[in-house]
Amino acid sequence: MLHxxxxxxxxxxxxxxxxxxxLKHETFFNWNRFYLLFTPIASLILPVIKINSFKQLVPQSYVIQLPEVILNPDANTLQTQLLPTVYLKNSTSFWSWETILYLGVVVAAVIFLVKIYRLIKTIVNSYKNEENGLTIVTIKNSTTAFSFFNYVFLGDCIPKHTYATILSHESVHIKQKHSIDLLLFELLRILFWFNPLVYMYQNRMVTLHEYIADALVVKHQDKTTYYQNLLSQVFDVNHISFINPFFKQSLIKKRIIMLTKSKSKQIHLLKYALLVPMVCSMLLYTSCDKEADNSESTEMKTSEEQLQEKIDKLMEENPNVKIEISDVESTSDVDVEVPYSVVEHPPVFSGCEDVPTAEQKNCFSGKISQFVGQNFNTDLATTLGLSGRQRISVLFKIDKSGDIKDVKARAPHPELEAEAIRVINKLPKMQPGKQKGKEVTVPYVLPIVFEVQE
Structure with missing residues (x-):
C-alpha cells in the first residue's frame, strides 16, 4: 500500500x-476543468494498471527476484506471500502507520459529516423561496453568498444593486454542476487526508469555477460594473470547502485579472496534448515497476548485455569454442552464468526433485522462504534497537556444482547485512541449473524487509 x-x-x-x-493562465476554462478532474483520478488508477506489451519494451533484469517471505518471530507459523519482499516482524503494535492512516480517514469523514450537518441545519432554519428554478436560502445578518447544488445562500445584508449579479453568478455554478466537482475532492480529502496535493487540487478547482462563472456572467453585463461589485463588498464567507463562494477575498484579484485577460489563442490548445505522453510514460513505468528493491536489480545490466559480455570473454579465452546466447556450450572448467529467464532447467532445491516441473518454481520459492524464516535471527531488532522497516536485499548465485556463492547484501545496518549473508550461505546444496545439458550458474536476488513494531 505504501508503494x-x-x-x-x-x-x-x-x-x-x-x-x-x-495551463493555469490559459482561458480554456472547460479544458482546465477536465484536466483537474481527470488527472487526480488517473493518478489513482495508473499505479494498478500493468500492460504486458509495455513491459516487453524494457529488457528483463539479469537476475530472478524471489518471492517475499513474511516472518513473525512472535508466532510459530511462517507466512509466505508471492511478493518481492521478505518481512521480519519482532512484535505487533496497535499504533502502526496503517492504523494511523485509517484513523485519519475516520476523522476526516466525521469532519465532512459535521459540515454537511451545519449546511442542512442552515437550510432548515432559514427562510427559503423559489426563484427561476433555484432555492434561495436567506441568511440573517450576513453578507454571505455561496451555492451548493440547487441552493443559493444569500445574506440579507447584501446590497440590492448587486443581488441580480450575484444570483446570475451562482446560477452558473448550479447549472454547470460545480458542486459535484468539489464533492469529488472532498472524497479524495477523506481517503487521502495526509496528501497536501489533494487540497491544492481543490483550491485550483474553486478558483477555476469562479473564472467560469465570471466569464459567462460578464457576457450579459458591463465588465466595469461587475468589477466594482466585486471590490465594494464586505467579504463574509463561510469556510466550507465544498461550496462555491461569491465573495472570497483571496480570489478577487485573480478573478479580475482573468476577466481582463485576452482569450488564449487556439494554438495553445496543443498544450493539453501533453496528457498523452505523460499518461503513456506513467503506464510504461507502472507496467515495468516492481515494488520491492528494484534499485538493486536495475543496477545490473540486462540479461542480454551481461551474458554477451561473458560470452565475448569466453570467446577471447577459447577462440575455438562457439558460444551463442540461445545455445550456450561450455566445458567443465568454464563457469557460465545464465539468467533465470533463459536457463532451460533452473536449480532445484533439495526436496523438490519429485515435484512436477510446472510446480518446481513454487516449490523452490517456498523452500527458500521457509529456510530464511527458520534461520534468520529476528532478535536483532532488540539487540540493535531497530524500529520501523529495515529493507535488506540479498544477491547470490547457485553455481554449476549446486553450491551457494558470491553472496552480497545491502541493508541500513551492517549487522543486518551480515545476518542475511550468514543465512543465505547456510542454504543446502542444490541441483544446479542446466543449459544444453551442461551445468551453469544462475543468479538470484532475495529482498527482505525487517519490520520492527514496538
Missing part, C-alpha cells in the same frame, strides 16, 4: 506542476 500511495502522490505532483507551468 501505491507514493506513486499516486508522485503522479499528482507531476500533473500539478504541468498545470501550473503551462
Amino acid at each position: 501505491y500511495i507514493l506513486q499516486t502522490i508522485a503522479f499528482q505532483l507531476f500533473f500539478l506542476l504541468v498545470f501550473d507551468l503551462f
Whole structure:
C-alpha cells in the first residue's frame, strides 16, 4: 500500500506542476476543468494498471527476484506471500502507520459529516423561496453568498444593486454542476487526508469555477460594473470547502485579472496534448515497476548485455569454442552464468526433485522462504534497537556444482547485512541449473524487509 500511495502522490505532483507551468493562465476554462478532474483520478488508477506489451519494451533484469517471505518471530507459523519482499516482524503494535492512516480517514469523514450537518441545519432554519428554478436560502445578518447544488445562500445584508449579479453568478455554478466537482475532492480529502496535493487540487478547482462563472456572467453585463461589485463588498464567507463562494477575498484579484485577460489563442490548445505522453510514460513505468528493491536489480545490466559480455570473454579465452546466447556450450572448467529467464532447467532445491516441473518454481520459492524464516535471527531488532522497516536485499548465485556463492547484501545496518549473508550461505546444496545439458550458474536476488513494531 505504501508503494501505491507514493506513486499516486508522485503522479499528482507531476500533473500539478504541468498545470501550473503551462495551463493555469490559459482561458480554456472547460479544458482546465477536465484536466483537474481527470488527472487526480488517473493518478489513482495508473499505479494498478500493468500492460504486458509495455513491459516487453524494457529488457528483463539479469537476475530472478524471489518471492517475499513474511516472518513473525512472535508466532510459530511462517507466512509466505508471492511478493518481492521478505518481512521480519519482532512484535505487533496497535499504533502502526496503517492504523494511523485509517484513523485519519475516520476523522476526516466525521469532519465532512459535521459540515454537511451545519449546511442542512442552515437550510432548515432559514427562510427559503423559489426563484427561476433555484432555492434561495436567506441568511440573517450576513453578507454571505455561496451555492451548493440547487441552493443559493444569500445574506440579507447584501446590497440590492448587486443581488441580480450575484444570483446570475451562482446560477452558473448550479447549472454547470460545480458542486459535484468539489464533492469529488472532498472524497479524495477523506481517503487521502495526509496528501497536501489533494487540497491544492481543490483550491485550483474553486478558483477555476469562479473564472467560469465570471466569464459567462460578464457576457450579459458591463465588465466595469461587475468589477466594482466585486471590490465594494464586505467579504463574509463561510469556510466550507465544498461550496462555491461569491465573495472570497483571496480570489478577487485573480478573478479580475482573468476577466481582463485576452482569450488564449487556439494554438495553445496543443498544450493539453501533453496528457498523452505523460499518461503513456506513467503506464510504461507502472507496467515495468516492481515494488520491492528494484534499485538493486536495475543496477545490473540486462540479461542480454551481461551474458554477451561473458560470452565475448569466453570467446577471447577459447577462440575455438562457439558460444551463442540461445545455445550456450561450455566445458567443465568454464563457469557460465545464465539468467533465470533463459536457463532451460533452473536449480532445484533439495526436496523438490519429485515435484512436477510446472510446480518446481513454487516449490523452490517456498523452500527458500521457509529456510530464511527458520534461520534468520529476528532478535536483532532488540539487540540493535531497530524500529520501523529495515529493507535488506540479498544477491547470490547457485553455481554449476549446486553450491551457494558470491553472496552480497545491502541493508541500513551492517549487522543486518551480515545476518542475511550468514543465512543465505547456510542454504543446502542444490541441483544446479542446466543449459544444453551442461551445468551453469544462475543468479538470484532475495529482498527482505525487517519490520520492527514496538
